[in-house]
Structure formats: C-alpha cells, structure tokens
Amino acid sequence: MDDFEALVEHYRPRVFRFILASLRNRETAENLTQDCFVRAYRARDRFRGGASVSTWLMQIAANLVRDHESSGRLKFWRRMLASSTDASEVEDWIPDRRMSPEALASAKEQIEAIWKAASKLTERQRTVFLLRFVEEMELLEIAQATGLSEGTVKSHLFRALAAVRKELR
Amino acid sequence: MSGHLSSDKISAILIGDGAPGELSHARECAMCGAEVETLSAALGLFRESVQEMSERRACVAVESHRGAAWVSSLAIHAAAIAGIVVIGSIRPVMNMVQPVATYLIAPPLRPYVEKLTKGGGGGGGRSSIDASKGALPKTSPRPFTPPRVDPVESKLPMTPTIVADAPLPKIDAANFGDPLGRLGVPSNGSGWGGGIGIGIDGGVGVGKGPGAGPGTNGGFGDGAYRAGGGVSSPVVLLRVEPEYSEEARRAKWQGVVELQIVVDERGVPQQMRVMRSLGLGLDEKATEAVAKWRFKPGMKNGKPVPVIAVIQVTFRLL
Structure with a gap:
C-alpha cells in the first residue's frame, strides 16, 4: 500500500484485461481502469488486508463494470463497435500464429463461440466467468471480489459453462 | 461408478470444484476426458486471446481510430460545406445579404439652378464724395477695365466695360457714372477696387462685383431681395x-x-x-x-x- 505507483504498475494490465473483456470497448476500459485505481487510491486507508490486493482491485473493477453496465451509458455505441471491432478482429487475438490454417480457423471459431456465449450471459455471470477463466481466480477469491456467496458463484459458473458448451457444439 | 459424467460434473471439474471420484473418472474415461480436454483447451484459447487483446492495445487502438478519424473528418468537412451551401440558399439569409451587396445611394436630386444673372456690381475710388451721375459703360462677358468717371490718358486705351446681360438704364451723359448718382462734381465714389459707386470690385453701384447695381457677381440689379418693402x-x-x-x-x-x-x-x-x-x-x-x-x-x-x-x-x- 505504501508504493502505490508500483502497485498500479503491477496490477494495471490485469485490471485492464478484465474490464476490456467485460465491456469489449477499449476507450471505456481505459477510463474505467483509471477510475479503478483512483478509487483504490482514495480507499487505500480502508484496505485492511482481509483479501489479497488483487482481489481487492478486482472487486473495485467488478463494481465499476456493474455500475457502467447498469447506467446503460454508451450502450448503443458499444453495441455498434462490438459487432465491428471484435468479430472481425478476433483472428488478430489468436495467440500462436504458427498454427496450420485449419487449426487457426478452428481456434477462431472456438474463441468466437465463447465470446458469443459470454455476450448472452448476465453481467454477474459474465464477471464471474471472466474472473474464473481469464483471470484464473479461485472460487473463494471470486466470492470476495463479487460479494456473492461461493454457492452463487458456482451456479453462475455452471450456467456460463453450459452456455459455452452450447455455443461450441 | 457407472456411466459418463454429466455436463454439470464436467463443469465442476473445469471450475476446479470436482469431487475426487469425478476427477479420477475423467482421467480414466477417454470420452469424458476428451470432453474436459476440449472445453478447457477452448477456454485456454479464449484466455490467451483476451490476454493478447489487452496487451496489444496501443497499436490496434491507433489503427482502428485512424480509420474512424479519416471517415469522420470527411464527414465533418462535407457537413460543414453542405451547411454553408444550405444556409446560403435560405431565402431570409439571401434577403439579409442582398441589400449589402447592392447598396446604392441615390444622390440628392436638386433642381438645376441657373447661375443667377441678376447680379450687381459696385466699385469706387475711395473718394470722400459720392459717385456722380453718368452713363453706364458697355457690357462685355468679362471686364478688363473698370469704368471711371475721369478716364486716364493711356497709349493703348481699353474700353471700360461691365458684365451684364440685362437691359441697362440709358442715361444720356458724356461721362461714365452711376446712373443713380447725383449730378455734381465728377467722382468715382467712396467704394473701392476700381469702378464707380460705393460698392467694391470694379462695377458700378452699391453692390459687389463687375456689374451694376446692388447685387453681387455681375449683371444688373439685385441678386436676391430682402423681405420687406x-x-x-x-x-x-x-x-x-x-x-x-x-x-x-x-x-x-x-x-x-x-x-x-x-x-x-x-x-x-x-x-x-x-x-x-x-x-x-x-x-x-x-x-x-x-x-x-x-x-x-x-x-x-x-x-x-x-x-x-x-x-x-x-x-x-x-
């Protein structure tokens, strides 16, 4: 908590990644990441060490995402951009480019399917899903970060995976 | 354990909440193992893809914006030009602009005024005696020599004239003089500037100018009257x-x-x-x-x- 700059340096990519995956809009993600650290800085005295710093930051980020989603602000634009930006550029985000064309196509399909599944989830379900499978957080950490019970987290994850499985088939 | 794992069980394994029995089944059963494998591979791809997406933000952000910027710049310029054209073609705006463009000031039309011919003239020799009676000189368009009661001897005599186009009173007298003057000692009068009378500037009479009479600027008589009488x-x-x-x-x-x-x-x-x-x-x-x-x-x-x-x-x- 003393070296806030180092903390930002260290956790910024992670927070940004989570928010970007949640909203799929770079500009908003940048802004909300900034907001997240501003809030963290203001609330740094209240951080008791009950959870890890990363969980605490993810909690703030998840709240910001939820506020943003519920405010409905920029929804129209996001929807417009989401269809153009990400669907066409999914290929760019495929990590290993030395795959065979077939494997590449298959990977692209799978990633698109998961995005599609994620887009159909509720905000809470998606948040839980991203925290688990992108940020690879433990169930307990997710429960702390989202303020849900562990059971609720689990049921959200079941739903999310069912949706993913459905899209992958 | 009989049969294969349900979807929920597979999900539980993926979540990391699988029971030991289920985990061992997934390891042993080729079919269930493959399903878990496929799903976790897909999720892994997804994770890496998101990671990639967030890390390569700068360059892509710039690129995607550049495209948008080009289009929006064109759109804004087109809109601005169209706006100017549209505004310029609106009738009230045209009406407002037009008077400025064709602003003609009509000069005040004043009736043509002929030069008043009813002038007058006057002159004199700064004498203490009033001008004496006599005949008016001949008229000419331009005066060269003012008339005098007592002509001066000169080698090249010039006939004295006054400027007047009106009929002049005829006085039968040998000398020049003011027709309204008194008989008596010949005198050029108390005016000045040559001529005869009490006026100035080489005429005859009480006025000013080369004519005769009380007016100004040549001619005979009075240019304008004063009210009364x-x-x-x-x-x-x-x-x-x-x-x-x-x-x-x-x-x-x-x-x-x-x-x-x-x-x-x-x-x-x-x-x-x-x-x-x-x-x-x-x-x-x-x-x-x-x-x-x-x-x-x-x-x-x-x-x-x-x-x-x-x-x-x-x-x-x-």
Missing part, C-alpha cells in the same frame, strides 16, 4: 428636422446654427451660408436638413422672386 417673405411649406451628429450627441452639445439662404422663385433654398456655427458636425447636419426644406417663394408685384432668408436651426438634447 413690397417683397413678401418666403413661407416654409416642408420642414425636415435635422439629425444630431454622433459627436455632438456624445458631447451633449446644444445651441443654434444660423443659416442664410436664398429662397428662389421655385421655393428651393439656394446659396446656403452658415452665419453662426456650432461645430461638431451640427452645421453640416443643419445645412443638410434645410436643403430639403421647401418654401412658398417670396413675392414682389405678384411674381415670385428670390428672397434672402435667415434660418435658425436649434439643436437641443432632450
């Missing part, structure tokens, strides 16, 4: 109030401008002269206004004649 004064028919000049308004300047004008036979003011000036542009404003005035001309013997009038224009701030 059988001459009625002109009456104002149309009065135009003068405007205040901006400077005078700012300086809160008030007072009276006195103008002397000649109201001609048509009732139009001529020969305006400022007798008493106020300054600060008020003289000009007064002259401007009075030039638009119209009069019933002054009458003499039932005929309209030019009459001199003095007009006081009062400027007062409310």
Whole structure:
C-alpha cells in the first residue's frame, strides 16, 4: 500500500484485461481502469488486508463494470463497435500464429463461440466467468471480489459453462 | 461408478470444484476426458486471446481510430460545406445579404439652378464724395477695365466695360457714372477696387462685383431681395428636422446654427451660408436638413422672386 505507483504498475494490465473483456470497448476500459485505481487510491486507508490486493482491485473493477453496465451509458455505441471491432478482429487475438490454417480457423471459431456465449450471459455471470477463466481466480477469491456467496458463484459458473458448451457444439 | 459424467460434473471439474471420484473418472474415461480436454483447451484459447487483446492495445487502438478519424473528418468537412451551401440558399439569409451587396445611394436630386444673372456690381475710388451721375459703360462677358468717371490718358486705351446681360438704364451723359448718382462734381465714389459707386470690385453701384447695381457677381440689379418693402417673405411649406451628429450627441452639445439662404422663385433654398456655427458636425447636419426644406417663394408685384432668408436651426438634447 505504501508504493502505490508500483502497485498500479503491477496490477494495471490485469485490471485492464478484465474490464476490456467485460465491456469489449477499449476507450471505456481505459477510463474505467483509471477510475479503478483512483478509487483504490482514495480507499487505500480502508484496505485492511482481509483479501489479497488483487482481489481487492478486482472487486473495485467488478463494481465499476456493474455500475457502467447498469447506467446503460454508451450502450448503443458499444453495441455498434462490438459487432465491428471484435468479430472481425478476433483472428488478430489468436495467440500462436504458427498454427496450420485449419487449426487457426478452428481456434477462431472456438474463441468466437465463447465470446458469443459470454455476450448472452448476465453481467454477474459474465464477471464471474471472466474472473474464473481469464483471470484464473479461485472460487473463494471470486466470492470476495463479487460479494456473492461461493454457492452463487458456482451456479453462475455452471450456467456460463453450459452456455459455452452450447455455443461450441 | 457407472456411466459418463454429466455436463454439470464436467463443469465442476473445469471450475476446479470436482469431487475426487469425478476427477479420477475423467482421467480414466477417454470420452469424458476428451470432453474436459476440449472445453478447457477452448477456454485456454479464449484466455490467451483476451490476454493478447489487452496487451496489444496501443497499436490496434491507433489503427482502428485512424480509420474512424479519416471517415469522420470527411464527414465533418462535407457537413460543414453542405451547411454553408444550405444556409446560403435560405431565402431570409439571401434577403439579409442582398441589400449589402447592392447598396446604392441615390444622390440628392436638386433642381438645376441657373447661375443667377441678376447680379450687381459696385466699385469706387475711395473718394470722400459720392459717385456722380453718368452713363453706364458697355457690357462685355468679362471686364478688363473698370469704368471711371475721369478716364486716364493711356497709349493703348481699353474700353471700360461691365458684365451684364440685362437691359441697362440709358442715361444720356458724356461721362461714365452711376446712373443713380447725383449730378455734381465728377467722382468715382467712396467704394473701392476700381469702378464707380460705393460698392467694391470694379462695377458700378452699391453692390459687389463687375456689374451694376446692388447685387453681387455681375449683371444688373439685385441678386436676391430682402423681405420687406413690397417683397413678401418666403413661407416654409416642408420642414425636415435635422439629425444630431454622433459627436455632438456624445458631447451633449446644444445651441443654434444660423443659416442664410436664398429662397428662389421655385421655393428651393439656394446659396446656403452658415452665419453662426456650432461645430461638431451640427452645421453640416443643419445645412443638410434645410436643403430639403421647401418654401412658398417670396413675392414682389405678384411674381415670385428670390428672397434672402435667415434660418435658425436649434439643436437641443432632450
């Protein structure tokens, strides 16, 4: 908590990644990441060490995402951009480019399917899903970060995976 | 354990919440193991893809914006040009612009004024005796030598003339002189500038100029009458109030401008002269206004004649 700059340096990519995956809009993600650290800085005295710093930051980020989603602000634009930006550029985000064309196509399909599944989830379900499978957080950490019970987290994850499985088939 | 794992069980394994029995089944059963494998591989791809997406933000962000910027720049310019064209073609705007474009100031049309021929003249030799009676000299378009009662001997005599185109009174006399003068000792009169009489400037009589009589500027007789003595004064028919000049308004300047004008036979003011000036542009404003005035001309013997009038224009701030 003393070296806030180092903390930002260290956790910024992670927070940004989570928010970007949640909203799929770079500009908003940048802004909300900034907001997240501003809030963290203001609330740094209240951080008791009950959870890890990363969980605490993810909690703030998840709240910001939820506020943003519920405010409905920029929804129209996001929807417009989401269809153009990400669907066409999914290929760019495929990590290993030395795959065979077939494997590449298959990977692209799978990633698109998961995005599609994620887009159909509720905000809470998606948040839980991203925290688990992108940020690879433990169930307990997710429960702390989202303020849900562990059971609720689990049921959200079941739903999310069912949706993913459905899209992958 | 019989049968394969349900979807929920597989999900539980993926979540990391699988029971030991389920985990061992997934390891042993090729089919269930493959399903878990496929799903976790897909989720892994997804994770890496998101990671990739968030890390390569800068360059892509710039690229995607550049495309958008090009389009929006074009759109904004097109909109701006279209806006100008549309606004310019709206009737009220055109109406507003047009008067500025074709602003023609009609010059004040004033009736053509012939030069008043009814002038007069005067002169004299600064003598203490009044001019003596005598004949008027001949007329010529331009005077060269003013007439004198006592012609000077010269090698190249020049016939003295006056400027007049009106019928002159004929006096049968050997010498030149003022036709209205008295008989007596020959004298050029008390005027000055050559000529005969009490006027100035080389004519004959009491006026000014090379003519004869009480008027000015050549000719015979009186240029304009003064009211009184059988001459009625002109009456104002149309009065135009003068405007205040901006400077005078700012300086809160008030007072009276006195103008002397000649109201001609048509009732139009001529020969305006400022007798008493106020300054600060008020003289000009007064002259401007009075030039638009119209009069019933002054009458003499039932005929309209030019009459001199003095007009006081009062400027007062409310």
